[in-house]
Amino acid sequence: xxxxxxxxxxxxxxxxxxxxxxxxxxxxxxxxxxxxxxxxxxxxxxxxxxxxxxxxxxxxxxxxxxxxxxxxxxxxxxxxxxxxxxxxxxxxxxxxxxxxxxxxxxxxxxxxxxxxxxxxxxxxxxxxxxxxxxxxxxxxxxxxxxxxxxxxxxxxxxxxxxxxxxxxxxxxxxxxxxxxxxxxxxxxxxxxxxxxxxxxxxxxxxxxxxxxxxxxxxxxxxxxxxxxxxxxxxxxxxxxxxxxxxxxxxxxxxxxxxxxxxxxxxxxxxxxxxxxxxxxxxxxxxxxxxxxxxxxxxxxxxxxxxxxxxxxxxxxxxxxxxxxxxxxxxxxxxxxxxxxxxxxxxxxxxxxxxxxxxxxxxxxxxxxxxxxxxxxxxxx
Amino acid sequence: xxxxxxxxxxxxxxxxxxxxxxxxxxxxxxxxxxxxxxxxxxxxxxxxxxxxxxxxxxxxxxxxxxxxxxxxxxxxxxxxxxxxxxxxxxxxxxxxxxxxxxxxxxxxxxxxxxxxxxxxxxxxxxxxxxxxxxxxxxxxxxxxxxxxxxxxxxxxxxxxxxxxxxxxxxxxxxxxxxxxxxxxxxxxxxxxxxxxxxxxxxxxxxxxxxxxxxxxxxxxxxxxxxxxxxxxxxxxxxxxxxxxxxxxxxxxxxxxxxxxxxxxxxxxxxxxxxxxxxxxxxxxxxxxxxxxxxxxxx
Numbered sequence: 001x002x003x004x005x006x007x008x009x010x011x012x013x014x015x016x017x018x019x020x021x022x023x024x025x026x027x028x029x030x031x032x033x034x035x036x037x038x039x040x041x042x043x044x045x046x047x048x049x050x051x052x053x054x055x056x057x058x059x060x061x062x063x064x065x066x067x068x069x070x071x072x073x074x075x076x077x078x079x080x081x082x083x084x085x086x087x088x089x090x091x092x093x094x095x096x097x098x099x100x101x102x103x104x105x106x107x108x109x110x111x112x113x114x115x116x117x118x119x120x121x122x123x124x125x126x127x128x129x130x131x132x133x134x135x136x137x138x139x140x141x142x143x144x145x146x147x148x149x150x151x152x153x154x155x156x157x158x159x160x161x162x163x164x165x166x167x168x169x170x171x172x173x174x175x176x177x178x179x180x181x182x183x184x185x186x187x188x189x190x191x192x193x194x195x196x197x198x199x200x201x202x203x204x205x206x207x208x209x210x211x212x213x214x215x216x217x218x219x220x221x222x223x224x225x226x227x228x229x230x231x232x233x234x235x236x237x238x239x240x241x242x243x244x245x246x247x248x249x250x251x252x253x254x255x256x257x258x259x260x261x262x263x264x265x266x267x268x269x270x271x272x273x274x275x276x277x278x279x280x281x282x283x284x285x286x287x288x289x290x291x292x293x294x295x296x297x298x299x300x301x302x303x304x305x306x307x308x309x310x311x312x313x314x315x316x317x318x319x320x321x322x323x324x325x326x327x328x329x330x331x332x333x334x335x336x337x338x339x340x341x342x343x344x345x346x347x348x349x350x351x352x353x354x355x356x357x358x359x360x361x362x363x364x365x366x367x368x369x370x371x372x373x374x375x376x377x378x379x380x
Numbered sequence: 381x382x383x384x385x386x387x388x389x390x391x392x393x394x395x396x397x398x399x400x401x402x403x404x405x406x407x408x409x410x411x412x413x414x415x416x417x418x419x420x421x422x423x424x425x426x427x428x429x430x431x432x433x434x435x436x437x438x439x440x441x442x443x444x445x446x447x448x449x450x451x452x453x454x455x456x457x458x459x460x461x462x463x464x465x466x467x468x469x470x471x472x473x474x475x476x477x478x479x480x481x482x483x484x485x486x487x488x489x490x491x492x493x494x495x496x497x498x499x500x501x502x503x504x505x506x507x508x509x510x511x512x513x514x515x516x517x518x519x520x521x522x523x524x525x526x527x528x529x530x531x532x533x534x535x536x537x538x539x540x541x542x543x544x545x546x547x548x549x550x551x552x553x554x555x556x557x558x559x560x561x562x563x564x565x566x567x568x569x570x571x572x573x574x575x576x577x578x579x580x581x582x583x584x585x586x587x588x589x590x591x592x593x594x595x596x597x598x599x600x601x602x603x604x605x606x607x608x609x610x611x612x613x614x615x616x617x618x619x620x621x622x623x624x625x626x627x628x629x630x631x632x633x634x635x636x637x638x639x640x641x642x643x644x645x646x647x648x649x650x651x652x653x654x655x656x657x658x659x660x661x662x663x664x665x666x667x668x669x670x671x672x673x674x675x676x677x678x
Contacts, residue, residue, distance in 0.1 A: 117622050119553055128555035129587045132669065133643045134622050135631045136553060140615050144633055148613040151652045194628075197616035242593075249633050250586065250641050254613060 007036025078367025081337025105211030171327025509535025552624025
């Protein structure tokens with residue numbers, strides 16, 4: 001694609017920001033534009049995704065962005081993170097806009113907490129087959145998949161725990177991470193309380209107050225801007241057969257994420273690279289079990305083999321597939337995948353705190369269990 | 381001496397003292413207080429310009445914000461005894477007043493009180509306690525103008541249950557129901573577990589929808605399931621609290637014998653492959669919820 005991410009910006013990541021969600025959005029967008037060497041008057045497109053309270057026009061007002069020719073909002077919450085970049089890249093390629101900013105900002109810990117039972121969500125007719133039965137939190141919905149996955153492949157709670165340990169290890173050396181200097185052991189994971197068996201507390205990501213923004217423009221224009229561009233090699237969305245939001249329980253196989261399989265096919269096809277060409281993987285980690293399933297869907301290992309792949313040390317910073325060098329959402333912050341895209345950009349630039357050597361390609365995925373999306377970012 | 385005997389003995393002693401000394405009202409019967417009272421109560425009767433509403437009688441002799449009971453007040457004395465015996469909570473149960481005549485503005489009333497009856501211990505919904513009845517008489521000079529029999533329950537609060545209170549059915553999350561799904565919930569009300577069956581090709585489908593993804597027909601019908609199946613997967617939910625549920629609880633994804641999967645709470649020890657059957661629980665007239673229990677014949 002002829003598009004690149006040329007600016008990234010974020011607020012601090014906290015549990016109580018002390019300011020409005022709109023202020024967080026405005027601060028993040030402002031920081032991303034400064035990073036890109038652009039001004040609000042250069043912006044003519046804004047993209048966010050559902051479950052964000054900041055309207056595009058409100059963000060434009062705060063920043064003093066005079067005119068917008070493209071604004072879009074992608075569905076399915078965290079599954080839309082990488083799709084915001086796809087929207088921006090398509091807008092840039094088609095000429096719908098020249099500079100598009102993707103943003104996400106919320107007080108998800110001090111304000112509306114996504115980990116609680118969203119009683120209002122039961123008004124959705126699809127949710128009427130789960131919420132009234134008592135299945136009303138994201139953790140519990142993922143746990144239903146995880147239990148079947150364990151049954152089919154002999155995976156254990158410890159296999160899930162290893163993902164949390166890696167994320168927290170990487171977060172421990174990232175000063176921007178909420179869990180900076182706070183690594184955990186597998187014993188800590190095993191000792192953490194049940195949230196929704198088979199998920200423990202440390203299988204579940206944190207809740208964060210904060211904002212992240214990304215600036216997308218054409219590769220041509222990127223050449224004239226100060227930062228090394230992170231080229232959008234491929235960006236795609238994915239929805240699978242008989243798709244539901246978090247509760248696709250009625251398909252043949254509960255051990256898979258077919259929507260991520262759709263994303264994987266699209267990414268490899270359009271970027272021209274394959275799993276072995278990926279230097280860094282930023283995989284969406286709101287709950288540990290789905291990181292294992294993603295490794296399988298994306299083709300890094302065979303079905304049911306993720307537990308062995310993880311145990312082999314492949315996901316360490318010096319392994320074959322360094323995972324979430326920023327600490328992921330379990331370790332750094334839960335900005336619904338947007339902080340992971342920012343990390344992908346830093347890895348391509350060579351400016352990450354836990355920098356992997358000679359990064360050519362970074363794979364980034366978005367929320368799992370829902371219709372999702374993914375990105376391949378490239379250095380050239 | 382048991383508590384019961386001791387309390388009865390003290391009650392008899394207080395009752396024998398008879399009427400307490402007259403306690404004079406803070407102010408004479410007056411128009412400003414009458415007007416305030418009428419306003420608060422919402423009584424618009426125009427006649428209270430020279431006499432007070434009879435039901436105000438207790439108002440005249442109220443102790444005020446910082447009032448203290450007189451040492452010979454029988455109710456205060458009886459409360460103290462019951463407090464010491466562990467019956468520390470109180471709730472008023474009856475108040476019967478008799479008015480002999482209207483009180484006129486300017487009259488200054490006084491009140492006396494005596495202990496009429498102490499009965500107990502009785503088991504009540506609030507806890508075990510004693511009913512204490514006093515009789516108060518209001519006077520203008522020597523003339524009795526009103527009387528009141530007043531009863532309280534002085535009780536020992538029931539032990540706080542260790543377990544959490546039963547969740548209110550009303551709190552439970554209710555399904556949204558539309559014309560595509562109404563047949564299912566109607567089935568539950570009739571103790572039937574219904575599975576959508578395409579009127580064109582016969583495809584069984586859950587959750588249901590208006591158009592068959594197999595043949596495109598838009599004439600969904602249903603069959604009534606035997607309500608039997610096996611657990612395909614399950615979750616034991618611990619945190620956070622879920623409206624209408626008591627944690628931990630189990631939600632099972634059940635594969636029915638007819639071939640479709642369905643979610644429901646499972647009352648029992650879960651395992652994959654566990655044979656279960658449907659149970660219907662009526663929430664109210666509109667809503668009956670299906671759930672699962674292990675099969676006896678497994």
